[in-house]
Amino acid sequence: MKILTRYVLKEYSRLLAFILLALASVYSLILFFEVLDDALEHKAPLKSVLYYLLYSQPRVIKEMLPLTFFFATLAYLISSNKNFEVVALKALGIKVYKVLVPMTILAGVVGITMVFWNLNLVPWGISKSTEVRRIEIKKERKALHMRYTDIWVKHGDTTCFIHFFDERKQVFRKVRCIWFQEGKIWSLAMASRAQWKEGKWQLVNPTVLIIEEGTIKEETPPLLPLPLDITPQSLLEQKKEPWEMTYRELRDYIEAMEEEGYSVPHLKEELYQRMAMAFSPLILVLLVFPLAVRPPREGGWKAILYSMAALIIYWGANSLLTLMGRGGWVPPLLAALITPLGASGAALWFLKKKEG
Numbered sequence: 001m002k003i004l005t006r007y008v009l010k011e012y013s014r015l016l017a018f019i020l021l022a023l024a025s026v027y028s029l030i031l032f033f034e035v036l037d038d039a040l041e042h043k044a045p046l047k048s049v050l051y052y053l054l055y056s057q058p059r060v061i062k063e064m065l066p067l068t069f070f071f072a073t074l075a076y077l078i079s080s081n082k083n084f085e086v087v088a089l090k091a092l093g094i095k096v097y098k099v100l101v102p103m104t105i106l107a108g109v110v111g112i113t114m115v116f117w118n119l120n121l122v123p124w125g126i127s128k129s130t131e132v133r134r135i136e137i138k139k140e141r142k143a144l145h146m147r148y149t150d151i152w153v154k155h156g157d158t159t160c161f162i163h164f165f166d167e168r169k170q171v172f173r174k175v176r177c178i179w180f181q182e183g184k185i186w187s188l189a190m191a192s193r194a195q196w197k198e199g200k201w202q203l204v205n206p207t208v209l210i211i212e213e214g215t216i217k218e219e220t221p222p223l224l225p226l227p228l229d230i231t232p233q234s235l236l237e238q239k240k241e242p243w244e245m246t247y248r249e250l251r252d253y254i255e256a257m258e259e260e261g262y263s264v265p266h267l268k269e270e271l272y273q274r275m276a277m278a279f280s281p282l283i284l285v286l287l288v289f290p291l292a293v294r295p296p297r298e299g300g301w302k303a304i305l306y307s308m309a310a311l312i313i314y315w316g317a318n319s320l321l322t323l324m325g326r327g328g329w330v331p332p333l334l335a336a337l338i339t340p341l342g343a344s345g346a347a348l349w350f351l352k353k354k355e356g
Contacts, residue, residue, distance in 0.1 A: 008102045015072040023064040031056055038137050048136035055132060058125035062118055069107055069281035070288060074307050077292035100289050107282040114278035119247035127244040148239060149252040155229050157181065164256040167239070170196050170232040175203060177226060186211060189224055201226040242270045265332050269325040272336035283340050286347040287314060314343050
């Protein structure tokens with residue numbers, strides 16, 4: 001590893017660690033005081049508050065990491081300009097972008113890691129922290145906190161596997177149920193759907209297999225009641241929100257909704273944004289670098305002003321396109337990619353122009 005690369009990585013990593021720790025601590029402190037009122041009101045133990053903060057950390061890191069790279073890049077370059085490091089590099093005939101290379105490599109590696117982090121750890125953490133706050137801190141009734149696909153439900157001697165709950169039509173899709181008697185399978189039933197009727201779930205045109213004395217008897221009744229203690233209303237109340245679903249849960253939910261003929265641009269936008277936002281650190285490094293490398297005589301105020309303006313424009317454009325993608329005005333994948341690709345392209349063009 002070259003001396004310059006090693007030096008930049010060392011100093012830049014120190015800044016990243018310090019700023020991430022500071023930002024995450026401030027955010028965690030805000031969350032602590034936010035949940036403290038509920039904890040005091042319901043006399044919840046301190047342990048529950050600490051669990052809430054622990055499960056919130058994936059979300060804290062996800063939201064603070066882009067700002068960490070933004071401020072670390074800005075601070076490093078302002079310090080370098082002040083110490084005439086950039087001038088020294090130019091005097092030695094070394095292109096300034098050589099400093100950018102280790103920064104982008106580090107940001108790129110972090111971005112790749114954050115794809116898995118955003119798709120799985122963050123929604124898991126949000127789901128767990130929501131459950132802790134609702135049940136352990138607010139003392140609400142414990143209930144299912146569930147997705148709408150691949151649901152296992154057990155009540156008494158009956159166990160059912162439900163592929164999908166259609167909340168709009170209030171029906172179960174692709175249902176398979178098993179009845180047990182004295183620990184042994186007594187009967188099985190399969191149906192393409194189950195409907196909520198007269199206060200209970202009923203399989204519609206099921207195929208029922210009854211096991212009696214080693215023989216199997218098949219029946220096809222028009223309706224078969226299911227002894228399940230969940231209602232459509234309870235399912236609606238305990239549904240996982242899209243941002244609480246892991247990648248697999250959200251993907252399966254999207255596929256199931258589309259099989260039913262529903263258009264779900266808001267769900268697709270949620271999925272694509274998680275992946276696109278994982279690379280925000282890299283994009284912000286590319287965006288800040290050409291704006292923050294300035295002559296020492298200008299001081300750091302212009303670098304801060306221009307970088308902050310770029311950050312506001314970037315987040316504003318991304319938020320606007322996200323809303324348009326969720327509303328179906330722009331294809332979700334395109335809405336997730338326009339801002340990061342546009343910002344990266346503009347930053348590289350500006351850097352090239354500045355380097356001559």
